[in-house]
Amino acid sequence: MNIFVLLRWLIGLLFIVSGGEKLIGPFQNFLYVVESYEAFPRFLQEIIAHALPWGELFLGIFVLLGLWTKAALRGVLVLIAGFVLIVSQAIIRQLPITECGCFGELMSFPLPVVLIFDSSLFIITLFLLRKFDQTVRLSLDQHFG
Amino acid sequence: MAKVKPSKTSFTFVILILCVAVVFGVKAYLMKGGFAAGGGIKARSKGNPQASVKIIEYIDFQCPACAHGAAVLKKYIENNPDSIYLEMHYYPLAMHKHAVTASIFAECAARQNKFWPFHDLVLEKQSDWKGFDDVKSAFFDMAAQAGLNAQQLQSCIIDPSIEEAVFKDKEEGAQKGVKSTPTYFINGEMAVGGRSLVEKLNQLIPPQNL
Numbered sequence: 001m002n003i004f005v006l007l008r009w010l011i012g013l014l015f016i017v018s019g020g021e022k023l024i025g026p027f028q029n030f031l032y033v034v035e036s037y038e039a040f041p042r043f044l045q046e047i048i049a050h051a052l053p054w055g056e057l058f059l060g061i062f063v064l065l066g067l068w069t070k071a072a073l074r075g076v077l078v079l080i081a082g083f084v085l086i087v088s089q090a091i092i093r094q095l096p097i098t099e100c101g102c103f104g105e106l107m108s109f110p111l112p113v114v115l116i117f118d119s120s121l122f123i124i125t126l127f128l129l130r131k132f133d134q135t136v137r138l139s140l141d142q143h144f145g
Numbered sequence: 146m147a148k149v150k151p152s153k154t155s156f157t158f159v160i161l162i163l164c165v166a167v168v169f170g171v172k173a174y175l176m177k178g179g180f181a182a183g184g185g186i187k188a189r190s191k192g193n194p195q196a197s198v199k200i201i202e203y204i205d206f207q208c209p210a211c212a213h214g215a216a217v218l219k220k221y222i223e224n225n226p227d228s229i230y231l232e233m234h235y236y237p238l239a240m241h242k243h244a245v246t247a248s249i250f251a252e253c254a255a256r257q258n259k260f261w262p263f264h265d266l267v268l269e270k271q272s273d274w275k276g277f278d279d280v281k282s283a284f285f286d287m288a289a290q291a292g293l294n295a296q297q298l299q300s301c302i303i304d305p306s307i308e309e310a311v312f313k314d315k316e317e318g319a320q321k322g323v324k325s326t327p328t329y330f331i332n333g334e335m336a337v338g339g340r341s342l343v344e345k346l347n348q349l350i351p352p353q354n355l
Contacts (some may be wrong), residue, residue, distance in 0.1 A: 023168045024175055026322040032337035033325075061164060067157060096209065144153040 004135040007124055011076060012064025014121075019056030036097050037086050055079065066139020073129050080122045087115045175322075188255035192222060192230040198332060198349050200229065203236035203318045205326040206247035207275050212268040214327040214339040219265070221346055228350060233264070235314040236326050243280045248311040250284045253301035254293055262291035 022030045031049035034040070040048060059079065062072035090097055091111050109117075128135040136142060151159075200218070204211050222229050235252070237244030247267055254263035266287040267274075274283040288298050301307060318328070322335065329336045331345045 020168065024171045025324060026335050026337075028328075028335045028337040028341065029322065029324045031341065035338055035340055057164060057168070058161065061160060065160070067153070067160065140153075140156070144156070 002134050002137065004128055004131050005138050008066070008069070008073075008128055008135050008139075009064055011121065011125060011128070012060045012062075015056045015060025015076065016064065017060075019053040019058075019060055022053035023057060036095065037090050038093070038095060039086050039089060052079075066136060066141050069136050069139055069141050070129070070132060073125055073132075073135070077122065077125045077129070080118055080125060083118045084115065084122060087111055087118060091115065186232060186234070186255075188258055189234070189260050190230065190232040191261060193227045194230055196228050196230040198225075198229045198346070200231045201234060201330040202231060203234050203314075203323045203326055203328040205236055205238045205241055205244045206251065206264075206267050207241035207244040207271065208238065208326045209271065210339060211327040212271045214329075214342055215264070215268045217339055217343060221350065225350055233260070234318060235311045236318045236323055236328065237311065237315065238326060241275075243275065243277070245308070245311065246280055246284065249302055249307050250288060250298075252307050252310055253298050254288060254291060256301060256307075257293050257297060259288075259291050259293050263288060263293065266291055 027049055030053060031045060034045045034049045034052075055075070056079070059072050059075045062068050063076060097111060202214075202218075204215075218231065222231065235248040237248045251260060251263055251267065254260050267284070270283075270287065274280050277283060285295065285298070289295060321330070325337060327338065327342070329342050329345075331342070331349070334345065336342050336345045
């Protein structure tokens with residue numbers, strides 16, 4: 001056990017909770033969140049609202065179990081980079097996102113806090129990829145060889 | 146007999162299938178309650194009860210998107226008085242400090258059959274009062290404008306059963322999957338936010354009536 005494995009589990013769990021929470025609730029709630037960022041045309045908003053939670057859940061499970069770890073971590077990195085871009089454009093455009101209640105009650109953080117959080121996750125994931133030999137310990141990838 | 150070790154790919158498929166099964170299982174379990182409409186809230190409903198378009202709205206009076214949605218909905222109802230039926234439910238979000246108070250005043254207005262005039266005033270003037278530290282005097286002023294009896298209102302807003310009714314609405318909403326506001330159930334189908342509301346109404350109401 002090392003810090004890299006712990007961080008890998010943490011990121012995996014975070015993605016599982018994030019994706020799972022969106023998937024078990026009505027899809028319209030997350031569509032409203034995607035809509036509030038005003039970054040995509042309508043048809044893409046619907047595709048994202050349907051597909052992203054599954055992506056988060058699968059990536060989270062793969063990262064947690066250490067299955068296809070490198071590819072899953074790269075996927076996580078791409079997703080987080082996307083989140084950072086979307087949140088940044090919302091901050092620059094001063095979209096009234098925290099005011100609209102789009103995140104329901106549990107997530108009413110101001111956008112700059114979300115940006116700091118996402119950026120930290122991005123750096124941690126990058127770090128895990130750089131130290132991949134240690135990150136991949138206690139994983140199914142090791143078991144399958 | 147030699148043990149057959151599953152391949153990484155087949156193991157991955159099993160994991161993916163399990164995930165999908167768990168998600169749909171949990172979702173089905175949580176949604177078992179259904180999307181039935183609440184009853185006994187005549188004072189908070191308007192339109193033709195036999196209308197082809199039945200809307201149940203979950204509102205937070207301090208939410209800007211709710212104010213915008215209300216203006217849109219008002220226009221649709223004015224243009225189609227017989228085809229839309231609207232039923233209002235409270236969903237005060239914890240992030241809005243005056244949302245519960247606004248809902249309590251609105252429920253008291255409903256008990257004097259003045260819900261809609263009060264609802265319209267509170268939402269129209271939302272940007273005026275939402276920054277106040279104490280909103281009660283602003284709500285009393287709007288209640289007076291809406292024609293409420295001040296004495297009855299005074300005793301109503303301190304009645305604990307009113308707050309209970311507000312939170313009962315909110316709890317029912319949460320059970321139906323409501324998380325943010327405004328959330329609409331249009332003929333039982335969920336739509337969150339003004340844009341989805343307009344899309345859905347445009348599908349259900351002939352364009353010449355918009």
